[in-house]
Amino acid sequence: MSEKKILIFYGTRYGATEGVAGRMAEIIRENGNQVDVFNLKDLPDDKIPDFSNYDGIIIGSSIKIGQWTRDVKKFVGNHSEKLNKFKGKLGFYVCSGYAADPENYEKVKVDYTQTACEKLGVKKLDMYDAFGGLMDFTETSRMGWLEKRLLKTVSQMTTGEKAEDSSYHDLRDWNQIEKFTLEFNKRL
Numbered sequence: 573m574s575e576k577k578i579l580i581f582y583g584t585r586y587g588a589t590e591g592v593a594g595r596m597a598e599i600i601r602e603n604g605n606q607v608d609v610f611n612l613k614d615l616p617d618d619k620i621p622d623f624s625n626y627d628g629i630i631i632g633s634s635i636k637i638g639q640w641t642r643d644v645k646k647f648v649g650n651h652s653e654k655l656n657k658f659k660g661k662l663g664f665y666v667c668s669g670y671a672a673d674p675e676n677y678e679k680v681k682v683d684y685t686q687t688a689c690e691k692l693g694v695k696k697l698d699m700y701d702a703f704g705g706l707m708d709f710t711e712t713s714r715m716g717w718l719e720k721r722l723l724k725t726v727s728q729m730t731t732g733e734k735a736e737d738s739s740y741h742d743l744r745d746w747n748q749i750e751k752f753t754l755e756f757n758k759r760l
């Protein structure tokens with residue numbers, strides 16, 4: 573089997589989506605394929621690689637108040653036609669607080685990925701999933717005071733418990749992430 577090439581584009585606010593992109597890249601490499609990873613915040617439009625050189629594209633976004641990052645929105649909106657014409661496989665994931673809650677998982681999995689993509693003109697995703705996020709209330713967190721307060725509300729709804737100040741919870745399920753990546757790799 574010849575080596576496949578995969579592109580990962582992501583947008584993150586607090587680091588969860590970035591960590592997932594990094595782990596996906598490791599898994600893809602361990603399975604003998606090539607991968608290029610880009611943080612969309614650092615990728616000017618004229619430096620976006622030619623999709624036709626790749627067999628798969630995975631796009632990942634952070635979720636805040638139901639929304640992707642501005643860079644992911646801009647990227648998907650600007651390149652929807654190219655993504656629709658892409659001959660390889662197209663995958664999409666989000667990191668989201670609600671995804672870690674079994675009651676909300678199925679709904680946010682579709683709403684934050686497929687439905688949001690359709691609204692921007694992307695017709696078909698081959699694979700999509702929603703992973704949990706980071707609940708980082710420590711002093712070194714990338715979140716500001718207001719963000720921590722809002723997230724505590726999300727956290728309470730997700731876990732049913734009041735989040736402690738300075739607590740840190742990584743709600744990403746690495747087995748789920750590995751399964752998604754291996755399946756994507758297999759479908760190429």
Ligand SMILES: Cc1cc2nc3c(=O)[nH]c(=O)nc-3n(C[C@H](O)[C@H](O)[C@H](O)COP(=O)(O)O)c2cc1C
Pocket residue numbers: 583584585586587588589590633634635636637638639667668669670671680704705706707715718719720722723726
């Ligand atoms: C201010 C704020 C609003 C959030 N809103 C949502 C939300 O609407 N839905 C959700 O599922 N998660 C929400 N979250 C949780 C984030 O999705 C989670 O922190 C995730 O780690 C974000 O990805 P990132 O770390 O890559 O930025 C929110 C978090 C913050 C701080």
